[in-house]
Amino acid sequence: MQQEAARRKNEGGWRHAFVAFVYSWRGLRAAWRHEVAFRQEVIVFLLAVPAAWLLGRRPAERALLVAVTLAVLVVELLNSAIEAVCDLVHPDAHPLVGRAKDLGSAAVLLSIACAALVWGGVLWMRVFD
Numbered sequence: 377m378q379q380e381a382a383r384r385k386n387e388g389g390w391r392h393a394f395v396a397f398v399y400s401w402r403g404l405r406a407a408w409r410h411e412v413a414f415r416q417e418v419i420v421f422l423l424a425v426p427a428a429w430l431l432g433r434r435p436a437e438r439a440l441l442v443a444v445t446l447a448v449l450v451v452e453l454l455n456s457a458i459e460a461v462c463d464l465v466h467p468d469a470h471p472l473v474g475r476a477k478d479l480g481s482a483a484v485l486l487s488i489a490c491a492a493l494v495w496g497g498v499l500w501m502r503v504f505d
Contacts, residue, residue, distance in 0.1 A: 455480035
Protein backbone atom coordinates (compact mmCIF):
# COMPACT_ATOMS: atom_id res chain seq x y z
CA MET A 377 0.00 0.00 0.00
CA GLN A 378 2.81 2.44 0.87
CA GLN A 379 4.62 1.61 -2.37
CA GLU A 380 1.49 2.40 -4.38
CA ALA A 381 1.05 5.72 -2.55
CA ALA A 382 4.72 6.59 -3.09
CA ARG A 383 4.44 5.71 -6.80
CA ARG A 384 1.34 7.90 -7.23
CA LYS A 385 3.00 10.75 -5.37
CA ASN A 386 5.81 10.86 -7.91
CA GLU A 387 3.55 10.73 -10.97
CA GLY A 388 3.58 13.84 -13.06
CA GLY A 389 1.07 15.36 -15.38
CA TRP A 390 -2.48 16.57 -14.95
CA ARG A 391 -3.45 13.97 -12.38
CA HIS A 392 -0.65 15.09 -10.08
CA ALA A 393 -1.58 18.74 -10.58
CA PHE A 394 -5.22 17.99 -9.76
CA VAL A 395 -4.35 16.01 -6.62
CA ALA A 396 -1.97 18.77 -5.49
CA PHE A 397 -4.72 21.32 -6.03
CA VAL A 398 -7.14 19.26 -3.91
CA TYR A 399 -4.59 19.05 -1.08
CA SER A 400 -3.95 22.78 -1.32
CA TRP A 401 -7.67 23.56 -1.26
CA ARG A 402 -8.06 21.36 1.84
CA GLY A 403 -5.20 23.26 3.47
CA LEU A 404 -6.81 26.62 2.72
CA ARG A 405 -10.14 25.40 4.09
CA ALA A 406 -8.45 24.08 7.25
CA ALA A 407 -6.65 27.39 7.75
CA TRP A 408 -9.91 29.30 7.29
CA ARG A 409 -11.73 27.06 9.78
CA HIS A 410 -9.08 26.83 12.48
CA GLU A 411 -6.88 29.93 12.27
CA VAL A 412 -8.30 33.29 13.32
CA ALA A 413 -5.17 35.14 12.17
CA PHE A 414 -5.48 33.61 8.70
CA ARG A 415 -9.10 34.77 8.41
CA GLN A 416 -8.10 38.28 9.48
CA GLU A 417 -5.25 38.37 6.98
CA VAL A 418 -7.53 37.13 4.17
CA ILE A 419 -9.86 40.03 4.91
CA VAL A 420 -6.91 42.44 4.76
CA PHE A 421 -5.84 40.83 1.48
CA LEU A 422 -9.32 41.22 -0.02
CA LEU A 423 -9.30 44.90 0.95
CA ALA A 424 -5.73 45.35 -0.28
CA VAL A 425 -6.41 44.17 -3.84
CA PRO A 426 -8.69 47.08 -4.80
CA ALA A 427 -6.55 49.45 -2.73
CA ALA A 428 -3.49 48.33 -4.70
CA TRP A 429 -5.34 49.06 -7.93
CA LEU A 430 -6.12 52.60 -6.74
CA LEU A 431 -2.77 53.32 -5.12
CA GLY A 432 -0.39 51.82 -7.66
CA ARG A 433 0.45 53.95 -10.66
CA ARG A 434 1.95 51.18 -12.75
CA PRO A 435 1.10 47.49 -13.11
CA ALA A 436 4.39 46.56 -11.41
CA GLU A 437 3.50 48.67 -8.35
CA ARG A 438 0.07 47.10 -8.15
CA ALA A 439 1.52 43.62 -8.48
CA LEU A 440 4.10 44.35 -5.78
CA LEU A 441 1.44 45.60 -3.36
CA VAL A 442 -0.70 42.51 -3.92
CA ALA A 443 2.31 40.18 -3.77
CA VAL A 444 3.61 41.40 -0.41
CA THR A 445 0.12 41.11 1.05
CA LEU A 446 -0.22 37.61 -0.39
CA ALA A 447 3.20 36.76 1.10
CA VAL A 448 1.79 37.43 4.57
CA LEU A 449 -0.83 34.74 3.91
CA VAL A 450 1.86 32.33 2.74
CA VAL A 451 3.95 32.86 5.87
CA GLU A 452 0.84 32.53 8.06
CA LEU A 453 0.05 29.18 6.43
CA LEU A 454 3.59 27.94 7.09
CA ASN A 455 3.41 29.16 10.68
CA SER A 456 0.10 27.34 11.18
CA ALA A 457 1.60 24.17 9.73
CA ILE A 458 4.56 24.40 12.11
CA GLU A 459 2.21 24.90 15.05
CA ALA A 460 0.05 21.92 14.04
CA VAL A 461 3.06 19.62 13.76
CA CYS A 462 4.44 20.86 17.09
CA ASP A 463 1.11 20.18 18.79
CA LEU A 464 0.99 16.68 17.29
CA VAL A 465 4.57 15.74 18.14
CA HIS A 466 4.69 17.23 21.62
CA PRO A 467 1.31 18.38 22.98
CA ASP A 468 2.78 19.31 26.37
CA ALA A 469 4.77 22.47 27.02
CA HIS A 470 8.37 22.06 25.89
CA PRO A 471 11.06 24.71 25.35
CA LEU A 472 11.82 23.59 21.77
CA VAL A 473 8.14 23.53 20.84
CA GLY A 474 7.79 27.02 22.27
CA ARG A 475 10.84 28.17 20.32
CA ALA A 476 9.51 26.70 17.07
CA LYS A 477 6.17 28.42 17.55
CA ASP A 478 7.85 31.71 18.47
CA LEU A 479 10.06 31.53 15.37
CA GLY A 480 7.03 30.94 13.17
CA SER A 481 5.27 33.88 14.77
CA ALA A 482 8.34 36.05 14.25
CA ALA A 483 8.32 35.11 10.56
CA VAL A 484 4.72 36.29 10.29
CA LEU A 485 5.62 39.54 12.05
CA LEU A 486 8.52 40.18 9.67
CA SER A 487 6.35 39.47 6.63
CA ILE A 488 3.81 41.98 7.92
CA ALA A 489 6.61 44.51 8.49
CA CYS A 490 7.83 43.94 4.92
CA ALA A 491 4.32 44.48 3.57
CA ALA A 492 3.92 47.63 5.65
CA LEU A 493 7.23 48.99 4.32
CA VAL A 494 6.23 48.36 0.71
CA TRP A 495 2.74 49.81 1.17
CA GLY A 496 4.19 52.77 3.06
CA GLY A 497 6.76 53.39 0.34
CA VAL A 498 4.21 53.33 -2.46
CA LEU A 499 1.85 55.53 -0.44
CA TRP A 500 4.71 57.96 0.24
CA MET A 501 5.51 58.20 -3.48
CA ARG A 502 1.84 58.67 -4.30
CA VAL A 503 1.37 61.50 -1.78
CA PHE A 504 4.71 63.29 -2.06
CA ASP A 505 5.65 62.82 -5.72
